[in-house]
Amino acid sequence: MAKRQKVTVDGRQLTLSNLDKVLYPSAGTTKAEVLTYLSTIALVLVPQAAGRPVTRKHWPDGVGTEAEPRAPFFRKDLEDSAPGWVPREDLEHSDHTNTYPLIDGPSVLAWLGQVAALEIHVPQWRFDADGVPQNPDRLVLDLDPGPGLGLAECAEVARLCRDILTDLGLESVPVTSGSKGIHLYAGLDGASTSEQVSEVAHELARSLEADHPDLVVSRMKKSLRRGRVLVDWSQNNASKTTVCPYSLRGRARPFVAAPRTWDELDDPGLAQLDHRQVMDRVADGLDPMADLGQGQRADGSADALDAYRARRDAARTPEPVPEAAPHGSARGGSRGTGEEEAGRTAGSAGTEPIFVIQEHHASRLHFDTRYERDGVLVSWAVPKGPPLEPGVNRLAVQTEDHPLEYARFEGRIPKGEYGAGEVTIWDSGTIAIEKWRAGEEIIAVLDGRPDGGLGGVPRRYVLVHTDGDSWLMQLMKDQPAAAAPFTDDLPAPMLATAGSPADLDADDEWAFEGKWDGYRAIAGVREDGVELRSRNGVDLLPTFPELAALAELVPAGTVVDGEIVALDSSSRPSFGLLQTRGKLTRPRDVERAMEDTPAHLFVFDLLRSPEHGSLLTRPYSERRALLEELLGGDGRSGSDRIQVPVALGVPVDAAIDISRELGLEGIVAKRTDDRYLPGRRSRGWIKIKHDAHQEAVVIGYRAGKGSRSSTLGSLLLAVPEDGELAYAGRVGSGFAEAELADLRAQLDRITRRTPAVGDVPAADSRDATWVSAKLVGEVAHSGRTSEGRLRQPIWRGLRPDKTPDEVRWESPVE
Structure with a gap:
């Protein structure tokens, strides 16, 4: 391997040397491998370090071994030999001034790797655009096990700390420190000084020590620490630093200060993670600290898309990744405090501003809701989707701002990339901003597509900030007047997801119906008769003409969803009989079979009525009530061929037992607040079968x-x-x-x-x-x-x- 190599990283030139030098002898990890690690985790480390002064621990000759460790040298001031492109800020102390480097991207991390600055330490505050230190944007607790204790006890204390922080309205993220213990971070809104945050952290530690004296200590005295976990609150002081999340540690092996999930802390085999394990986690899209990383330019100016860029590599994802704005040019921040009430504001190039809602099948389904503001798409992840009925509150978690080009993005984000999964546009259109009070309240009217998820009508929403990145989204009672459109084509049926009772979220309310062993069909009544279509658009009426009786029961303009079923001599569904019936094509054979093997249409959803128009955006519970009002909900409808099957009741175990007694294929669990999504498979409907x-x-x-x-x-x-x-x-x-x-x-x-x-x-x-x-x-x-x-x-x-x-x-x- 060449002793010196000139490379270009993020558009900046850097000379690398001694790439085969072993920096971690116990693991055989070389400088080249360290540089590979820093390049891989830049997308998650940079948001945690950006805008913060960086102090470093260097091991130019490697860390040594556990038996013979080498001491590092600690550095605050920026080296004279540092490349001129490394961003920096001066920080005045009582008797001197230090110039600190700042991390703004992979190039600075590569330089730190080149000079063997293995440990990166930062405070809990950032510089602003003018280089002025700001209030802390996070609180940190260092849980350090005393002699005789380990990670298991630190995890136990971490859970105790989490409970207190949650009571304070703060969501926390644990980080196995890469050394002995656990660091616990909680995001702050920047309203409190370092002194105030330190006092809160100190009081938390004292209260835990009082409640759990045999497990917790809040004082540094060594004689008090045996058999206890120290809750070190002091690192919230503005002059103190903590190892940056995702930084390597100078231990015998290349362990990392690794953000973890709370589920991981419950693992009895919890252990520190090394650099390879962390690279694998990042490749899988796992970043528990993502919500605590904020877009901040290294020179202090706010570029709203820095956090977006830090999480994405244009060479690896099909998402649009625009070039960064020139250093020193600030784009308007969407999270700032300078916005007040506003009417409809102009969008890019003077056009009407836009919105987009993208259905995102990532690790969990959510709906990314994005409003155009100040040249970017301000974004929230709404797990259950925007509410379509007034009075319903939906959690909306604010995420990083996205570029305007993202409004057209549909496709699959590859596995291993941030947000991996399928993205489709659920609805999009123009937006009228009626009020924008940043960090407090946003009121806007969304006018989407005729076939969009909002139902083709303008809808007025309010977003109310609660805490941190959490907001509540609500459809307001006062809505713009608009009639739901009616289209001549029958919609494709909504599809259920296969699952088990364990897939039913206990926080949701569910209704249970029978799973019928038949052919799915959408039926519409027109002035000239009935249209009956299969899920792939095949005309089923010539095969099952007796189902035209629907026109005698409901008025023209009605559209229903159901299942065509054939019953055996015991009045139980028989797929074999239905198959035999479904093969017939000659009218004479069909007419004969109508007597021998009649078809039944079991109707379970109402998609449109002439009185109410389209019901696709109404909750299931309302659609079911209107269906029973229209056709009867007791299994009788005035026709022995068309009926609404009775609901199976609750709980799920009882519904399953009833379906077995009736000889059904299983049950379908339907979330009572779920809308109807034509042609889409939804986890709002879960099909649970008795047999595979x-x-x-x-x-x-x-x-x-x-x-x-x-x-x-x-x-x-x-x-x-x-x-x-x-x-x-x-x-x-x-x-x-x-x-x-x-x-x-x-x-x-x-x-x-x-x-x-x-x-x-x-x-x-x-x-x-x-x-x-x-x-x-x-x-x-x-x-x-x-x-x-x-x-x-x-x-x-x-x-x-x-x-x-x-x-x-x-x-x-x-």
Whole structure:
């Protein structure tokens, strides 16, 4: 390896040397590996250090070993040899002035790695745009175990501290220090001085010591610390520093001051993390300190997009990542205090300002709500989405400002990147700001798309700040007048997510319905009759003409959602009977089957009525009440073909028991405040099945033997994964003799020379006939193997109401 290398980092030139020098002998970690770590974690470290004066601990010859550690040298003043581009600020002390470096990006971290400044220490305050120290923006507690104690006891004390901080309205984040203990951080609003924050922290430590004298000590005296955890509150002093979150430590091994989740602190095996473990966590998008990082330019000027840029690498994410503004040029900060009441303000280039709400399937589903203000999109993450009824409060957590280009972004953020997951635009349009009191209250009217999630009507919202980054979002009682539009096309059905009772959030209210084993259908009554469509738009009325009776029960302009079901002699749903009925195409056969195997439409949702217009944005509980008012909710509707099935009651265990007694496939749990999302799969609807069923795409068959020699022995199946078909196994049982010949005839019309997937084992592909991936079937099974294959699948039948792109796994790999 070359002894000296010139590199360009973040547009700045730097000379690196001695890259093969071992800085951590016990682990064999070289300077090159340290530089790789600093480059990887820059996106999460920079927001924690930006704007803060940096003191450093250097180990130019490495840290030594545990048996023979080397002492570092401590430095405050910026080295004379530092590159001219390293930003800096002067800080006056009582008898002298120090010039401190500031961290504004990966280039400064690379320079610190080059000079072996392994530990980065910062205070809890930042400089402002004029280089003036500000009040602290976070509180820190250093939990240091005394002799005989370790991380487990520190975690216990951390939880005690957390309870007190929560009572004070402060959310806290634990950091395993990379040394012996735990640091605990809580974000502040900057209204209190360092002296005031220190006093609060001191009182917290004293009260814990009084309540838990055998576990906690708040005084530094060594004789008091054996068998106790010291709650060191003193690092909130303006002149004190703490190792920066994500900094390396100068221990025998390259441990890191690593932010952790509270769930991790409950792990009895809790341990310090090294640099490789932290890089893996950051690659997975885990940054528990994200809410405590703030966008601040290293030269003190506020650039609202610095926090956004620090979390994203334009080479790794499809999101727009604009260039930084020139140093010293400040863009208007959205979190400042200078905004008061305002009417409609102009957007970029004098146009009307915009809003966008993006449905974001990250580690947890949330709705990113963004308002244009001062050249950026001020952003909140709303876990349950903007409320669509007055009086409903929704948590809205303010996040980093986003660039205006983000309003058009849809796509998948890659795994390992910040915010990894699928992003789609839920609604977008123009915004009229009626009041903007930064940090306090925002009132705005959002005018979205006709087919958007807000229902195509302008809606007035208020955002009220509560604490830290937490706000409450509410639809105001006084709304702009607008009529909900009516479209001629029937909407696509909303889809449920497969799950179990454990997936039902206890904080939500749920209603339970039967899971019917049939064909999903949307029905609309027009002046000239009934339109009946499958979930993929197929006209079902020629196959089930008796369901036109809906027009006799509800007025024109009504749209409902339901399931087409065939009942056996015990009045229980039979998918086999429905399949037989669904194959018929000749009018004479259909007419005969109407008598022998009549179809029923079990209606479970009302999407539109002529009296109320579109109901898509109304909560489920209201839609259900209006449906029962329209058709009756006791299982009777004036027609033995059209009915609203009775609700199963609560709790979930009782609903499951009732559904078993009725011979149903399972239950569907529906959140009572959930809106109807056409064509989208939602966690507001959770389907819980008694037995494991799986839809799959047929990709081939193997010839049968004996009585099946002229038909088939088994079907080869696949399920889409990450946009591509993956082999899911083969099924050879459960076929009715009458369907084998018909199934073979259908498959022989769509044969192809090669398999539609590339991972079929040789044992299964031997003598196979391959077919185009067009037909969808369903199997019952007893789980999945570790390779993702279906275990003991049993054929249930073709699903002509489904298309291959709708298929997805409904059960996890065991």
